[in-house]
Amino acid sequence: MEQRLTRDSAVFPPRPEKIIQFGEGNFLRAFIDWQFDLLNEHTDFNAGITIVRPIDAGHPKLDQQGGLYTALIRGINEVGESISQPRVISSVNRELLAYGEFDQVMAIAQNPELEWVVSNTTEAGISFNENDQLTDYPPTSFPAKVTKFLHHRFVHFNGSEDKGLIFLPCELIDYNGEKLQEFVIKYAQQWQLSEAFIAWVNTANTFCSTLVDRIVTGFPKDEINQLDIELGYHDDFLVAAExxxxxxxxxxxxxxxxLRLEQCPLNIKIVSDIKPYKERKVGILNGAHTAMVPVAYLAGLDTVSESVNDPQIAEFLECLLDDEIIPVLNMDKQELDEFKVSVISRFKNPFIKHYLTSIALNSLTKFKTRLLPQLISYVQQNGSAPKHLCFSLAALYCFYLGKRNDEDIPLSDNQDLLDKFSVWRKKSDNHASNIEGFLSMAEHWGVDLTRLANVQSLVTESFSNIKTLGVKEALSQL
Structure with missing residues (x-):
């Protein structure tokens, strides 16, 4: 395909530079830049993005296509239809390198039209490096770069209150906006910047915490030749997402x-506390993954889509979510039910091949963080243990014994936990005692699960059924 995606300014004119974005990766381009592009089309939002690449990864800049790229949105829509929707994203004006073009980055601080700061610098990006200095060009950490940038803006506009910025960090840590603000203030204090500047950071700027949710698979290299033909051009920066x-x-x-959300109602929610939404995502989406993996894998399935299209696994998942997880989450039930439906639909996405063994990494730790709070809450509310969660826990124990029929299961977790299973594997004639040891690992679970109602009896019974009847028949016993 000889024709390449290039920017025609008559068709895609650059927009006023209102957004600076730290991070050039696939996720931001298929998530927030895609949303800004929709706002530009359907409202008077009219905002252009300058991307700052925090670390020079060596790949070409978006500038070679004039900032244009294609977001290919594929999956199951709200009415159950399989869709594939390419969209040329024109919200990005240019890309700068933090290392090599930092003078241009700092010049953006003087732009009176600038309003937003977006970032995704990985979970480790919002951190504090005590060696960073105000004179560094640039400082190492992202919060230090932000502090230097804000201080330059503060000085340039003489501390004007209307020149503060709105921060939308997308790093996957709890309360990312609050953490970023905390580190900016810490740098300001360490660098002995003025109290007036610190006050301006706190009052003129808005640091929002966020929760982001979209599966972005990136550049579809296995399909690119066919996509070139379908699109009629080649795009080196094409990014695919659900x-x-x-x-x-x-x-x-x-x-x-x-954000002009009344003019263009995107799936953006402005809330006073993000915690319930995180609990919803962790409990329903991540929890469903973690609960399903050992059950489906031991039943002979290999991918998420295969699993949710299997009638027995699908029924197990529905019962688990409807009867044991959603009732103990502190949110509006209708919202939880709608989110559950969307999660099941996402799991069925024919364009995403999500292997169960990939999700299975560190499953013992994932069960603790994603499902144990729901199990404990269920026991507290009902006085008895949830049978589907206990079945999943039994399947997890069986999974960590390391065999699917004659096939070895690849296991990855804390070595101390794997060592325990090595011992239990050798004592395979005494599973009841082994399961008691498994459930009583208070150093791992944070609680002795044998003390919770009838958890031990349900897990032991479920494990016995799995071993003697197989997962499929054991599921029918539920």
Whole structure:
């Protein structure tokens, strides 16, 4: 394919530079830049993005295509239809390198039209490096770069209150906006910047915490030749993502108007506390993955889509979510039910081949963080243990014994936990005692699970059924 995607300014004119974005990766381009592009098309949002690449990864800049790229959105839509929707994203004006072009990055601080700061610098990006200095060009850490940038803006505009910025960090850590603000203040204090600047950071700027949700698979290299033909051009920066997306922003209600959400109702929620939404995502989406993996894998299935299209696994998952997880989550039930439906639909996405063994990494730790809170809450509310969660826990124990029929199961977790299973594997004639040891690992679970109602008896019974009848028949016993 000889024709390449290039920017025709008459068709895609650059927009006013209102957004600076730290991070050039696939996720931001298929998530937030895609949303800004929709706002530009359907409202008077009219915002252009300058991307700053925090670390020079050596690949070409988006500038070689004039900032244009294609977001290919594929999956199952709200009415159950399989869709594939390419969209040329024109919200990005240019890309700068933090290392090599930092003078141009700092010049953006002087732009009176700048309003937003977006970032995704990985979970480790929002960190504090005590060796960073104000004179570094640039400093190492992302919060140090932000502090230097804000200080330059503060000085240039003489501390004007209307020149503060709105921060939308997308790093996957709890309360990412609050953590970023905390480190900016810490740098300001360490660098002995003025109290007036620190006050301006706190009052003129808005640091929002966020929760982001979209599966982005990136550049579809295995399909690119066929896609070139379908699109009629070649795009070196094409990025593929699922249809579903959710952007939850903890911030003031005026952000609804600022983002023109009444004019273009995107799946963006402005909330006062992000915690329930995180619990919903962890409990329903991540929890469903973790609960399903050992059950489906031991039943002979290999991918998420195969699993949710299997009638028995699908029924197990529905019962687990409807009867044991959703009832103990502290959110509006209708919202939880709608989210559950969207999750099951996402699991069925024919364009995503998600292997169960990939999700299975560190499953013992994942069960503790994603499902154990729901199990404990269920026991507290009902006085008895949840049978589907206990079945999943029994399957998890069986999974960690390391065999699917004659096939070795690849296991990856904390070595101390794997060592325990090595011992239990050798004592295979005494599973009841082994399971008691498994459930009583208070150093791992944070609680002795044998003390919770009838957890031990249900897990032991479920394990016995799995071993003697097989997973499929054991599921029918539920």
């Amino acid at each position: 249809h579903f997306y959710l952007f939850v922003i903890q911030g003031p209600s005026w952000l609804n108007e600022k």
